[in-house]
Structure formats: structure tokens, C-alpha cells
Amino acid sequence: MESIQEQEPARSREQRYEALARVVAEPLHRYLRRRANADQVDDILAESMLVLWRRLEDVPGLDVGRVPAADAVLPWCYGVARGCLSNARRADRRRLRLVERLTRAVAVPAVQPQYGNHEQLHAALDALGEADREVVLLWAWEELAPRAIAEVTGLSPNAVSIRLHRAKKKLAALLERKTSLPAGHETADGRSTQ
Structure with a gap:
């Protein structure tokens, strides 16, 4: 006992x-x-x-x-x-x-996984490498800072920051290709895209 x-x-x-x-x-x-x-x-x-x-x-x-x-x-x-x-x-x-x-x-x-109405976003995420995608998802979905992401992934905080920056830049480029208007078109508020 x-x-x-x-x-x-x-x-x-x-x-x-x-x-x-x-x-x-x-x-x-x-x-x-x-x-x-x-x-x-x-x-x-x-x-x-x-x-x-x-x-x-x-x-x-x-x-x-x-x-x-x-x-x-x-x-x-x-x-x-x-x-x-x-x-x-x-x-x-x-x-x-x-x-x-x-x-x-x-x-x-x-x-x-079922992507719902965000097919373009998930297609762009799928275009990233596995490590870059995980860093972006931890940052966006779990709202973690690079230091916390580093602890989760085992990377250094500096490596996380670099990966995150590059991945966000690549995502923006991939998504902009699908959603951007050609140069010279006007937006809804009347401004030119040039």
C-alpha cells in the first residue's frame, strides 16, 4: 500500500x-x-x-x-x-x-483533405515543399512566431524566418497569377493597376 x-x-x-x-x-x-x-x-x-x-x-x-x-x-x-x-x-x-x-x-x-472553397490556396500550398508548407501552416493556422515554429520543427529561428519569407513570397506569386488583372485595368475603386 x-x-x-x-x-x-x-x-x-x-x-x-x-x-x-x-x-x-x-x-x-x-x-x-x-x-x-x-x-x-x-x-x-x-x-x-x-x-x-x-x-x-x-x-x-x-x-x-x-x-x-x-x-x-x-x-x-x-x-x-x-x-x-x-x-x-x-x-x-x-x-x-x-x-x-x-x-x-x-x-x-x-x-x-477536403479543400472547400479554397482550392487555389491549397493548390498553391501544395506547390511548396513539405518543410516550407509546414512552416507556413504553423504560422498561419496555429499563429506561431518563428521562434515557436523553430521549436516545433527543430529548425533554427533564423532558418524558419528565411523559409517563411520565401514561402510567403512564392505563395503570393502563385496566387497573384491566378487573381491579378492585367496591367492597365482599373480596380473597383477606380485606380489603375499600372
Whole structure:
């Protein structure tokens, strides 16, 4: 039977984890919903939360007795979720290779997320490399600063800033080609595009 002294640290650990979970569960769910198949999101989130429980002592900005600040804990937690998502993708690839070997069938195409009314934007995002796309999505969807993105991706903050700048410039060029008026045309407010 556990002594009172052994129960106290366990309860403190549970309280710290519960405080962390209240802060990060919803943002991690959104993060994964944007990147994974809908039927995998809950499983990957559960795996991410399990890793956070196991590595609770490693979470930066998580102090005893205080509610963690989202800015302090989220980048590290996004990195954990990213790793769990990568593991799930690798497992899917292994499973597909096994099915292919067993059935000698044509490769199963990857399921593409539903893009709704933003097909041009998603086509432009697809034109970016995987690392650049991830940096842009962390910046735009998760509203992370380059320093936090660096923590998620393992890149340096300087590398993130450079990638983000170049990727945004490329996106703007790709989208402008599809939406811009030829030079000399007037805009709705009467100004010339020259």
C-alpha cells in the first residue's frame, strides 16, 4: 500500500498534467485535424497526450501549482503532436506496403483533405515543399512566431524566418497569377493597376 508521501507526488503530477491538458488539448486537436485524416485525429491526439504524460517533466514552462501559459507550452507540445503524426503516417505507409504485397494491387492513393472553397490556396500550398508548407501552416493556422515554429520543427529561428519569407513570397506569386488583372485595368475603386 502506498504511503501518504508517495501519493502526494503522484497527485501533484496528475494536477500538472490536467492543467497542461486543459491548455493544449484543443489547439493540438485543431493542429491534427488540419493535417491528418479525420478518422485518425482522435487516435493521434490520444497518443500525443500519452507522450505528454510520459514526458511531463520535459515540458518547458510547466510549473507546479500554476496554470501553464499557452505560449510557453504549446510549441513543445506541437512538436510532440508532429512526431506522433509522423509515426502514424509511417505506420500507414507500412500497412499500405503490406496490403500491396499481399494483394498485388495498384497502390492506394493517399486521401486528400477536403479543400472547400479554397482550392487555389491549397493548390498553391501544395506547390511548396513539405518543410516550407509546414512552416507556413504553423504560422498561419496555429499563429506561431518563428521562434515557436523553430521549436516545433527543430529548425533554427533564423532558418524558419528565411523559409517563411520565401514561402510567403512564392505563395503570393502563385496566387497573384491566378487573381491579378492585367496591367492597365482599373480596380473597383477606380485606380489603375499600372
